[in-house]
Amino acid sequence: MQEILSNAITLGIGLLPFLVLLMFTLLILWVLHKVLLGKEGLSASEKLPRQLILLLAYVISIVALVISLPIDPSIRNQMLALIGVLLSGVIAFSSTSIVSNLMAGVVMRITKPFRTGDFVRLDGHFGRVTERGLFDTEVQTEQRELIHFTNSYMLAHPLQVVRSSGTIISANLSLGYDLHHSRIEKLLIEAAEKVSLSDPFVQIIELGDFSISYRVSGLLTEVKSMISARSKLMASVLDTLHGDNIEIVSPSFMNQRRLDDLPPLIAKTSEQETAQKASAKQAQEPHPEDIIFDKAEEAESIEKQEHNLLEQIALLETKLKTAHGEDKEKLHHRLVMKQQRLVSVRQHKASED
Structure with missing residues (x-):
């Protein structure tokens, strides 16, 4: 009996460092969970590095617990070798794509080739x-x-x-050799100016067998309306050329018919007026970009709000360090409001993710 009790006491003393380390490890992991993932409103991109830190902490904890076990050193070494083999296998099977994508993501965060909303x-x-x-x-x-x-x-x-400062919007068309290019260039520039394109210019891009190919371009500073601006430019080209009694038809058709027998293929005045009224009505309607890129627009807006709030919070924290009395209370109140607003924005961002 005495020998059994002595062996139990010896085993308990041997397990004591392991039990203490186990309690300490569980406490550390719990604190890490609270600090890294306990914050509300974290986006997926913000959670990922925190989850990786937790994973690393779990691996280190398991290795530390195995080392502290009161067992034969050869068995301990075998257990550590088994853990190493398992980790190596997992990394070998998944590291090729994961590490390459992770490193590429880090590189793009550093070089910043684009932003949200671009x-x-x-x-x-x-x-x-x-x-x-x-x-x-x-x-x-x-x-x-x-x-x-x-x-x-x-x-x-x-x-x-596409640069946020502006992009070039273009429209291509082909016209016959019977129309002088100087007249066409003037009308195309006029068409581009009607849709508020800056610094319009015209290029002759091809001399075909039956027609001349033109390209009219201009700078659009409001890049968010790029799709609708391209459509408006083409409509303006049609209206401007038809308004100057210039027809736009296919080269083969234009070369096969007798020009002196048939009237120009131009919309009638009443049809032009109807088309202009329709264009004016369309201008008052919502832009197609509002529907097409709704998520991109919202994501860009949320990112800008988050960036502005972080800058304002940093500024208020700096001012709060040197403030006193009533000014300090006001600054603290504003700081709390901004922090609450930031949490709300991040929660909305996380819900969208």
């Missing part, structure tokens, strides 16, 4: 960026669909980004 074109797809993650980027297309591109794919392929 127009981008990649591998034939065109749309606005709605979300930037560490592993992939979400783009909303002209059909209001959402496409996810892995960051490594975006980094490996040419990416076109």
Whole structure:
């Protein structure tokens, strides 16, 4: 009996460091959970690095507990080797794509080739960026669909980004050789000015067998209306050329009919007036971009709000350090309001994710 009691006491003393370390480890992991993931309103991109830190903490805790076990050193080494093999296998199977996408995401965070809300074109797809993650980027297309591109794919392929300061809007058309190019260039520039394009210019891009190909372009400073602006430019070209008694038909048709027998193929005045009224009515209606890129627009707005609130909070915290008395109370109240607003914005952002 005495020997059994002695062995139990010896085992208890041997397990004591392990039990103390176990309690301490559980406490540390609980605190890490509260600190890293207990905050409300975290977006998916903000949660990911915190979850990775927790995963690393779990691995370190398991290794530390195995080392503290009161067992034979050879068995302990075998257990550590088994843990190492399991971790190596998991990393070997998943690291190729995960690490490459993660590193590409980090590179794009540093270089910042685009922001949320920017127009981008990649591998034939065109749309606005709605979300930037560490592993992939979400783009909303002209059909209001959402496409996810892995960051490594975006980094490996040419990416076109529309500058927020403005972009060039163009329209192409072909006209016969019987019309002098100087007259056409003047009318096309007039058409571009009617839709508020800055610095319009005209190019002759091809001398075909039956017609001359023109391109009219201009700078659009409000890039969010890019799709509707392109449509308005084409409509303005039609109205301007028809208003100057210039027909726009296919080259083959224009060369096959007798010009002296048939009237020009131009819409009648009444039809032009109806079309102009329809254009005026359409101008008052919501832009198609409001429907097509709704998520991108909302994501850009939320990101701007979050950025502005962070700047305001940092400024208020700086002022609060040197404030006294009633001014300090006012600044503290404003700081609390801004922090609550930031939590609300982040919660809304997380719900959208």
